[in-house]
Amino acid sequence: MSSPKKKPAAKPEAKADAPLPPDPRQSKSRLWLTFPAPLITRPxxxxxxxxxxxxxxxxxxxxxxxxxxxxxxxxxxxxxxxxAINWLEGLGIEVEPVEISVLES
Incomplete structure (x- = not known):
């Protein structure tokens, strides 16, 4: 008599909301951009x-x-x-880092 075949164990499902580990190559930058008059209406x-x-x-x-x-x-x-910063500067936009976070205070 043969034994019934067992179904393979189900793989645990990955949670969609599980945070991914931070990627050291990722970065976040806050910048002040100053647009000259000719670029104000350009998107x-x-x-x-x-x-x-x-x-x-x-x-x-x-x-x-x-x-x-x-x-x-x-x-x-x-x-x-x-x-992206190099491209902005190439257009004639001044790019400066935000020194202090007055926006979060």
């Missing part, structure tokens, strides 16, 4: 999101007739953030 932040594998978060924005100032948070691989 630069949208272009940045299309060109680079970074997640952006607009933290603060002030746009006038002659200047635009944006506090932007970038999250992604360090190499992608560096490339």
């Amino acid at each position: 630069v932040i949208w272009e940045l999101g299309q060109k680079f594998k970074v997640v952006f978060n607009l933290r603060q924005v002030s746009v006038g007739k002659d200047i635009g100032i944006v506090c932007l948070e970038l999250d992604g691989a360090r190499s992608e953030i560096r490339a």
Whole structure:
């Protein structure tokens, strides 16, 4: 008499909300961007999101007739953030790191 076949043990399901371990190559940068007048109406932040594998978060924005100032948070691989910053500077946008977090105070 043959014994009934056993079903293979089920694999434990991965929880969708389980946090992933941090990737040391990932980085988060907060930057002040100063846009010159000719670039104020150009969708630069949208272009940045299309060109680079970074997640952006607009933290603060002030746009006038002659200047635009944006506090932007970038999250992604360090190499992608560096490339995005170089691209912004190549367009003529001033990029400076946020020194203190007045936005979180």
